[in-house]
Amino acid sequence: MGRNVFVIGLGLIGGSLAMAIKDKHRTAVITGFDTDRNNVNLAKLLGIIDDSVDSIEEGAKAADLILLAIPVVETEKILIRLADMLLKQDVIVTDAGSTKGTIHLAARRLIDKGITFIGGHPMAGSHKSGAGAAKLHLFENAFYLLVPPENIQDHQMMLLKEWLSGTKANFLTVNPNTHDLLTGVVSHFPHIIAAGLVKQAENYSRDNPLITRLAAGGFRDITRIASSNPVMWHDILINNKDVLLKLMNDWQVEMETIKHHIKSENSDEILRFFTEAKDFRDELPSGGKGAIPAFYDLYIDIPDYPGIVSEITGYLAQESISLTNIRILETREEIYGVLIVSFQTEADRQKAADCIAKYTSYETILA
Structure with a gap:
């Protein structure tokens, strides 16, 4: 397989995919393009991409893999543009859009020219955005839907899965309508x-x-x-x-x-x-990642006295457990606790529950 990857769109999804590809394929050269120059500069600073280009044409012509991680409407426009560009004949073009019917229609000219297009949809995300929100393990254990056109060759599917294997996602193949x-x-x-x-x-x-x-x-x-x-x-x-x-x-x-x-x-x-x-x-399955990003919240029934929040966060810090959000409820109707602490993963939430049990007698609920 080649080694040149061109990522169009360096936000949460594009940045995370670039990181996963680089982690698995250490010799790959990741080139990025984004209309937001600040996003490009941040992606370079964080090591998400190796280089950037000023135009899609410049990045596409040398690419062995072209990955579009931009809104669906923009994806359709760029797929149409790619059909008129001089690309490597064995390049694979894929996307990360949330819908597939119109995207496959937009990719028809590209496919008719003999270029491999395989739709993709990594079903994980976050409410944060931008290159700064990108995470290497964002897609781990998530479903990654692959949506190939008819008559796709098995080796082309295997090649794309190999490119994306660093995501550690669970690949499922479906048609656009499904x-x-x-x-x-x-x-x-x-x-x-x-x-x-x-x-x-x-x-x-x-x-x-x-x-x-x-x-x-x-x-x-x-x-x-x-x-x-x-x-x-x-x-x-x-x-x-x-x-x-x-x-x-x-x-x-x-x-x-x-x-x-x-x-x-x-x-x-x-x-x-x-x-x-x-x-x-x-x-419904209680583990794994689904179509909507999960919220790993821990409800803690705490006493009401000054400094209690600092006490809880202090215990978590001692165990090197990172949290993403913390808040106190103003109403307790149908809610188990008054303090809600949110985490990035289920593993972090469980570690936090064990931590609270270790240092306190406060009741915790994994809700």
């Missing part, structure tokens, strides 16, 4: 619901200011994904509109059904609604 349905159900549509819940709370808060304070508890947790990049989600909704419109219609039917049961006080059906939802959720 990909967009899967991600629509478990990622795209839930983001719409979360944003809708937040919008509803915002509307009611105009006449009921206490809503904002009460929403600092469980409501804030279950709607966290509504804080995702609005531009990215605009593109996803437009590009996966057929799937999402059907899911929204199905959701409306489901809501009308439970609305009818509430109105008629049909206790059996209301109980069935919640029981079936609980049973299905309880059967």
